[in-house]
Amino acid sequence: MSFTTFLQQCLTGISLGGAYALIAIGYTLVYGILRLINFAHGDIFMMAGYFMIFAMASLPWFLAIPVTLLVTVLLGVSIERVAYRPLRSAPRMSVMISAIGVSYLLQNLATYLFTALPKGYPEIPFLKRIFQIGGLSASFVTFLTPVLTLVLVYLLILLINHTKIGMAMRAVSKDYETASLMGIKINKTISFTFAVGSLLAGIGSILYFTDRMTVFPFSGSLPGLKCFVAAVFGGIGSIPGAVIGGFILGLGETALVAMGQSTFSDAFTFILLIVMLLIRPTGLFGEKTTDKV
Amino acid sequence: MLTIKDLRVNYGGIEAVKGISFTVPDKSIVTLIGANGAGKSTTLRSITGLVKASGGSIQFDGTELLGLETPEIVTRGITLVPEGRRVFPDMTVIENIRIGAYLRKDDLEPDIEWVYSLFPRLKERSWQLAGTLSGGEQQMLAVARALMSHPRLLMMDEPSLGLAPLIVQDIFSIIQEINKQGVTILLIEQNANMALRIADQGYVLETGRISLSGTGKELLADESVKAAYLGKKK
Numbered sequence A: 001m002s003f004t005t006f007l008q009q010c011l012t013g014i015s016l017g018g019a020y021a022l023i024a025i026g027y028t029l030v031y032g033i034l035r036l037i038n039f040a041h042g043d044i045f046m047m048a049g050y051f052m053i054f055a056m057a058s059l060p061w062f063l064a065i066p067v068t069l070l071v072t073v074l075l076g077v078s079i080e081r082v083a084y085r086p087l088r089s090a091p092r093m094s095v096m097i098s099a100i101g102v103s104y105l106l107q108n109l110a111t112y113l114f115t116a117l118p119k120g121y122p123e124i125p126f127l128k129r130i131f132q133i134g135g136l137s138a139s140f141v142t143f144l145t146p147v148l149t150l151v152l153v154y155l156l157i158l159l160i161n162h163t164k165i166g167m168a169m170r171a172v173s174k175d176y177e178t179a180s181l182m183g184i185k186i187n188k189t190i191s192f193t194f195a196v197g198s199l200l201a202g203i204g205s206i207l208y209f210t211d212r213m214t215v216f217p218f219s220g221s222l223p224g225l226k227c228f229v230a231a232v233f234g235g236i237g238s239i240p241g242a243v244i245g246g247f248i249l250g251l252g253e254t255a256l257v258a259m260g261q262s263t264f265s266d267a268f269t270f271i272l273l274i275v276m277l278l279i280r281p282t283g284l285f286g287e288k289t290t291d292k293v
Numbered sequence B: 001m002l003t004i005k006d007l008r009v010n011y012g013g014i015e016a017v018k019g020i021s022f023t024v025p026d027k028s029i030v031t032l033i034g035a036n037g038a039g040k041s042t043t044l045r046s047i048t049g050l051v052k053a054s055g056g057s058i059q060f061d062g063t064e065l066l067g068l069e070t071p072e073i074v075t076r077g078i079t080l081v082p083e084g085r086r087v088f089p090d091m092t093v094i095e096n097i098r099i100g101a102y103l104r105k106d107d108l109e110p111d112i113e114w115v116y117s118l119f120p121r122l123k124e125r126s127w128q129l130a131g132t133l134s135g136g137e138q139q140m141l142a143v144a145r146a147l148m149s150h151p152r153l154l155m156m157d158e159p160s161l162g163l164a165p166l167i168v169q170d171i172f173s174i175i176q177e178i179n180k181q182g183v184t185i186l187l188i189e190q191n192a193n194m195a196l197r198i199a200d201q202g203y204v205l206e207t208g209r210i211s212l213s214g215t216g217k218e219l220l221a222d223e224s225v226k227a228a229y230l231g232k233k234k
C-alpha cells in the first residue's frame, strides 16, 4: 500500500468516523439526561434520510437541508413526548422497552410508506464535487464531514458549558428535583436535549447518505448500533467520549476494509465493545457512578 | 403570607401528613420541629410541589399553590434549601450560585456580592467544584443558591444536619441575618433547641399531625418539648 493510498484510507476513515461521532452524541446526550438508551435514535437517522429524499424532490438543496433538519428535530422531540415522557416515573426497563418499540415502529412505518426497496439518495451538487489535495482525491463531503463534526462538537460544548440552557441540561442530568427547585422546567430541557441530538443525527444523516447513495428502512439499524457502541466505548454520557469513539470506529472499520477484511469490519465494532466492557466498563471517559441520586 | 389548611400527603396509601394547618406570617421565622419520620420534609416538599398533596390547601399571598408545578411555585417567590443540601457537585461554586438565579434576567452581580458577603468562605472558593467542599460549605452554598432567586419565603430542611456545632451557630446567625433583611423563613429542624431560639412561632409535628404550637419561647419552656426534643429530664 503506497503512502498516498494510506492517506486516502485515513481520510475515508476519519470521514466515516465524523458521521458516526455526530450520531453517537445523540445517544450520549439522551443517556446523560434520561439514563435511557434511545434505541430509536438510529431510526431517526434513517428517517432523516427519507426526509431529505422528499425535500430534494421539490426544493433546491439550500432549502431542502434546513427543512430536513427541522422535520428530523420534530420527529425526535415528538418521540420523546409520546413514548418516553408518559413513562417518566416508570421503571427504567419500561422506558427502554418503549424505545425498542419506537425503533421497530419507525422501521415498519418506513417499510409501509416507502417500501423495503432502497431509494436513491439525492445528490447535493456541491457535496459531490471532487476535490484534489496533493495526491488525495475525494468528494467534498469526505473533507467536509470531519471538519464540520469538530466545529459542531465545539459549538455543542460551548452551549453546554456557557449558556443558560446548557446549565439547565447539566443540572437536570444530575438531579431533577433540585433542578426544578431552581425554576428549571424539566420537560422543556429534556425536549431541548432531544432536539439537539436529532439535529446532529440529521446532519450526520446527510453527510453519511451522500456518500452511500441509497436509503432503505433498515439503513439506521447497523449504523445506529455502531454509534451506540461508539458512545459506550467513549463512556456513555460523555460528549468527548462519543466523538473519540466515533472516530476510532470509523478508522478501525475502514482499516479492516482496506486490508481486505471487510467481512470482519462489522464484527470489529462488537469486539471493540466487548474488550472495552471487560477492561473498563465505564468506557474511556465514563463517570464512575452512573446511577442517579 | 403562607397559610396551610388541612394538608394531607400520601405515599402510595400511607399517609405521611395527616391534615396539618399552620401559618407563616410575613417577615417571621417559623419552625417545624419533630422526630425523624414525622413528616417535616414531606410538608416542605408539598409546598414546593415536589410531592403532590392529596388534600387541603396551601395559599401563598392568597394564591392557591396546590396543583402548580415546582418552577411556577419558585417563580412566585418560594424557595427550598433541600434536605442533604443537594448542591450540583460537578459545577463550580459560582455556577451553583448563578443557577440559583435561573429565572432572573436582570444583573446578578450585586446579589452575587451580597451572598459572598454573607458567606465569605464561598468567595474564596468561587472556582472550586461544589462536590469538593466540606459539608458546612455545601450548606452555605445551598443557602446562597436559594437566596439568588430573591425569595420572599425561604424554606430550609434541616440545615444543621451533620454539621459541627460551631458551623451550626454560624448558619443560624446567618438565617437570622437573612430574616432581618426581610426574608420570611420556614425552618425545619431536629435540632429543636437552636431552631426554637430564633423562631417567632414553632409547631411540633408528630407522625403527620401537629401536636403542639406556640412561640419559640413557650415551646422551649414546655415540659413535654423539653423531654422529647431538648434531651432534658422532666
Ligand SMILES: Nc1ncnc2c1ncn2[C@@H]1O[C@H](COP(=O)(O)OP(=O)(O)O)[C@@H](O)[C@H]1O
Pocket: B011, B016, B034, B035, B036, B037, B038, B039, B040, B041, B042, B043
Ligand atoms: N418517597 C417516599 N416514599 C414513601 N414514603 C416516604 C417517602 N418519603 C418519606 N416517606 C415516609 O413519610 C414519612 C415522613 O417522612 P419525612 O417527611 O421525610 O419525615 P421527616 O422529614 O420529618 O424526617 C416517613 O414515614 C417516611 O418513611
Ligand SMILES: [Mg+2]
Pocket: B037, B040, B041, B042, B083, B157
Ligand atoms: Mg426530613
